[in-house]
Amino acid sequence: GAVVSQHPSRVICKSGTSVKIECRSLDFQATTMFWYRQFPKKSLMLMATSNEGSKATYEQGVEKDKFLINHASLTLSTLTVTSAHPEDSSFYICSALHRDRINEKLFFGSGTQLSVL
Amino acid sequence: GDSVTQMEGPVTLSEEAFLTINCTYTATGYPSLFWYVQYPGEGLQLLLKATKADDKGSNKGFEATYRKETTSFHLEKGSVQVSDSAVYFCALSGAAGNKLTFGGGTRVLVKP
Numbered sequence: 001g002a003v004v005s006q007h008p009s010r011v012i013c014k015s016g017t018s019v020k021i022e023c024r025s026l027d028f029q030a031t032t033m034f035w036y037r038q039f040p041k042k043s044l045m046l047m048a049t050s051n052e053g054s055k056a057t058y059e060q061g062v063e064k065d066k067f068l069i070n071h072a073s074l075t076l077s078t079l080t081v082t083s084a085h086p087e088d089s090s091f092y093i094c095s096a097l098h099r100d101r102i103n104e105k106l107f108f109g110s111g112t113q114l115s116v117l
Numbered sequence: 118g119d120s121v122t123q124m125e126g127p128v129t130l131s132e133e134a135f136l137t138i139n140c141t142y143t144a145t146g147y148p149s150l151f152w153y154v155q156y157p158g159e160g161l162q163l164l165l166k167a168t169k170a171d172d173k174g175s176n177k178g179f180e181a182t183y184r185k186e187t188t189s190f191h192l193e194k195g196s197v198q199v200s201d202s203a204v205y206f207c208a209l210s211g212a213a214g215n216k217l218t219f220g221g222g223t224r225v226l227v228k229p
Contacts, residue, residue: 004160032215043121044206044219093161097215104215108153108161 003027004096006109013084014117021079021112023094029074030096034106035067038091047092050077084116119144123207123220130197130227138192138223140181140207148209150174150183150190151217155204164192164205197227 003026013019023033031052036044048069049057056069066088068080077096081088093111097104123140130136142148149168153161165174170185181192190207207220 006160034216036219038222043221044217046216046218049216095161105163106215106217108155110158110160 004094004107004109006094006112008112009110010113010115012115012117015085016083019081019084019114021081021092021094021114023077023079023096023109025075025096025098025107028096028098030077030098031074032097033071033077034095034097035069035077035079036093036095038093038111044093047079052077081114084114086116089114089116119148119209119211119218121207121209121218121220123205123223125221126204126224128223128225130225132199132227132229133196134227136192136194136197136201136225138205138207138225140190140192140220142188142190142207142209144188144209144211144218146211147185148211150181151208151210152179152181152190152192153206153208153219155206155222157203161206197225199227199229201225202227 005024007022033050035047037047038044047062050069050071052071058064071077091113095106095108120143151166152164154164155161165176167174167183173182179194181190204222204224206222208217
């Protein structure tokens with residue numbers, strides 16, 4: 001079946017540094033990918049929709065300049081947390097939309113645990 | 118806006134026990150409803166779904182029925198196995214198409 005690879009699975013960084021998270025669709029092309037964030041014991045919250053070749057669409061309350069999304073190819077979307085602070089510590093998950101002639105299906109990465117010291 | 122509420126875990130069961138995870142939702146219109154499962158170290162996987170009222174989704178012994186009158190989509194399995202230990206997420210997609218709204222997840226631990 002379709003596979004989505006997310007890397008890194010865990011990252012620890014100092015406050016003020018930037019962190020890049022990659023999301024790759026390994027065996028299909030994905031024009032649309034989604035980025036979610038999960039706080040402890042809370043729901044996954046949709047942050048943004050990443051569209052290949054165009055600007056990402058951010059959900060209300062998500063800072064565009066803080067969470068930079070680049071979807072430069074049909075198999076790769078990146079999320080960069082710029083000037084990270086402890087409140088950015090969270091679990092980030094991506095998903096890629098697989099479309100064929102019959103239906104659409106979402107495939108998820110295994111997530112990235114970000115800890116900002 | 119849309120929202121999904123599911124029971125908090127962890128839920129600890131013995132093998133062959135009956136599992137129920139409650140899920141209720143709030144949405145405008147007629148959403149599609151999903152259960153996703155996340156096994157340790159893996160990404161979320163679609164477990165089952167239902168797209169209209171009274172539909173029953175089923176997979177791997179799990180079932181959930183779309184109940185519009187109670188706005189619920191409870192997940193059930195009659196006899197769990199240790200391999201069912203995972204985090205289960207209830208979700209819906211509403212008018213926005215493929216955008217999913219998730220519940221908080223329920224961790225299930227099945228002991229031999």
